[in-house]
Amino acid sequence: MMYDDLLARSFSKHEKKKLGYGAFFGCLLIALSFCTVFKPYLGPLPALNLKQSMAAGFKMLMVRDKSGSYSTPLAPLTHLSETNTSSSQETVKAAKIVTDKMEPVTNKTEPVIKKMEPLCDATERRGDICNINGDVRIQGNSSSVFLVSSEMSILARNNNSWSIRPYARKGDRAAMIQVKEWSVKLSGRNEIPPCNKNHTVPAILFSQGGYTGNHFHDFSDVVIPLYLTSRQYNGEVQFLITDKRPWWIAKFKAILKNLSRYELIDIDREEEVHCFPSAVVGLKRDVKAQLSIDPSKNSYSMSDFKEFLRSCYSLKNANAIKLRDGQRKKPQLLIISRKRTRSFTNIGEITKMASRLGYKVIVAEPTMNVSKFAELVNSCDVLMGVHGAGLANVVFLPKNAILIQVVPFGGFEWLAKTYYGEPTKDMNVKYLEYKISTKESTLVQQYPPDHVVFKDPYSIQKQGWIAFKSVYLDKQNVKLDVNRFRTTLLKALELLHQ
Numbered sequence: 001m002m003y004d005d006l007l008a009r010s011f012s013k014h015e016k017k018k019l020g021y022g023a024f025f026g027c028l029l030i031a032l033s034f035c036t037v038f039k040p041y042l043g044p045l046p047a048l049n050l051k052q053s054m055a056a057g058f059k060m061l062m063v064r065d066k067s068g069s070y071s072t073p074l075a076p077l078t079h080l081s082e083t084n085t086s087s088s089q090e091t092v093k094a095a096k097i098v099t100d101k102m103e104p105v106t107n108k109t110e111p112v113i114k115k116m117e118p119l120c121d122a123t124e125r126r127g128d129i130c131n132i133n134g135d136v137r138i139q140g141n142s143s144s145v146f147l148v149s150s151e152m153s154i155l156a157r158n159n160n161s162w163s164i165r166p167y168a169r170k171g172d173r174a175a176m177i178q179v180k181e182w183s184v185k186l187s188g189r190n191e192i193p194p195c196n197k198n199h200t201v202p203a204i205l206f207s208q209g210g211y212t213g214n215h216f217h218d219f220s221d222v223v224i225p226l227y228l229t230s231r232q233y234n235g236e237v238q239f240l241i242t243d244k245r246p247w248w249i250a251k252f253k254a255i256l257k258n259l260s261r262y263e264l265i266d267i268d269r270e271e272e273v274h275c276f277p278s279a280v281v282g283l284k285r286d287v288k289a290q291l292s293i294d295p296s297k298n299s300y301s302m303s304d305f306k307e308f309l310r311s312c313y314s315l316k317n318a319n320a321i322k323l324r325d326g327q328r329k330k331p332q333l334l335i336i337s338r339k340r341t342r343s344f345t346n347i348g349e350i351t352k353m354a355s356r357l358g359y360k361v362i363v364a365e366p367t368m369n370v371s372k373f374a375e376l377v378n379s380c381d382v383l384m385g386v387h388g389a390g391l392a393n394v395v396f397l398p399k400n401a402i403l404i405q406v407v408p409f410g411g412f413e414w415l416a417k418t419y420y421g422e423p424t425k426d427m428n429v430k431y432l433e434y435k436i437s438t439k440e441s442t443l444v445q446q447y448p449p450d451h452v453v454f455k456d457p458y459s460i461q462k463q464g465w466i467a468f469k470s471v472y473l474d475k476q477n478v479k480l481d482v483n484r485f486r487t488t489l490l491k492a493l494e495l496l497h498q
Contacts, residue, residue: 140270209243336385410472
């Protein structure tokens with residue numbers, strides 16, 4: 001109150017009003033000086049669109065990015081009187097200078113980069129395979145497959161080309177040397193010739209080279225892998241054949257027609273560019289074993305494959321005979337004969353002994369007429385033979401039938417188990433094995449008893465496949481001890497009763 005009284009006495013009413021104005025403008029000047037002094041210490045501001053906003057008699061600078069969306073308002077840079085327009089213009093001008101010093105924002109279009117899975121899988125132990133989706137172009141006379149892409153990809157920067165031999169036996173040099181190599185490339189649209197023939201269905205490109213012609217390898221390396229790869233398309237797929245063998249196509253005509261509704265194309269002879277919406281180069285093969293499909297890794301099983309074969313060849317028997325005491329119908333035994341190597345030298349004795357046990361015996365050698373032989377095998381309850389390609393006809397046996405594999409002398413145990421022993425488990429076929437003794441091998445007529453061939457077969461195996469094959473496969477026939485073998489046939493009868 002003392003200061004108020006003192007001011008009242010010292011100044012008139014008009015003087016006090018002038019003093020108030022002076023104090024207001026003094027505070028405003030101090031605020032502007034503060035901003036000017038500390039401006040050099042402020043960091044550079046991004047390009048801003050400035051917008052004035054009136055709030056409570058003051059202006060606030062609002063930040064707006066180039067996209068037109070607003071960020072959180074900045075704290076007021078200063079309080080401006082409505083009458084102080086010159087100071088306001090100076091502040092805006094200063095902000096414009098900061099903006100003008102920044103580089104202009106350009107709308108350059110960056111190339112689209114996509115992360116892309118590799119076109120080809122080279123990790124498959126049985127064979128490389130390429131699954132290609134998109135604009136696929138196949139040029140047969142250059143053995144090339146192109147995937148047209150207009151976009152860059154992380155994959156394209158590192159690797160855009162693969163070499164593949166489309167046969168499912170990778171690692172076997174003797175087989176793969178007979179298979180043509182194809183290139184698979186990720187390419188720009190202007191880097192390849194235009195389409196000459198357009199297809200509306202996917203393509204599968206595979207080889208008929210390798211070991212085709214051997215009945216076992218026909219199924220293990222081509223037929224079963226082709227089934228696994230193409231069955232999902234339900235016939236709406238185009239087969240492209242490289243390393244074409246016309247006799248092979250004739251042999252498996254029924255199977256090929258049931259997997260594809262379209263005529264095969266001998267792609268090696270094609271000069272035109274064929275275009276597809278997708279393609280598979282190579283065949284999918286199970287790594288589990290020979291003549292096998294692992295249902296845990298595939299949509300199909302060996303049982304499914306056998307049903308497919310029954311449909312292809314119109315096979316009648318779904319199940320083998322189930323024997324009952326007093327039953328007159330005899331189980332049928334098919335003995336696979338061989339003319340060149342690993343043949344039975346006493347087939348007559350074997351037939352007579354089996355007949356006395358109650359079997360109806362048939363002796364036959366597989367032929368190129370797969371349809372006719374499949375029908376014969378399907379009519380039998382027991383199939384027996386020496387280890388060899390003919391036993392691959394096990395795929396035509398009905399359920400609960402029996403395979404008897406006669407294992408030659410010389411360390412065939414692994415081959416016997418891998419090629420036929422294990423696969424029968426997935427076929428609903430029962431398996432019996434008979435290992436011959438040295439006395440039952442015709443090798444005793446060619447080598448003395450103390451020869452390394454008898455004493456140490458493993459030493460022959462260490463010399464390589466050619467050495468092993470030349471002795472134990474090519475030079476050996478079998479003379480069964482019918483009395484010793486009789487036990488195996490009796491066991492088969494027992495299994496048919498179950």
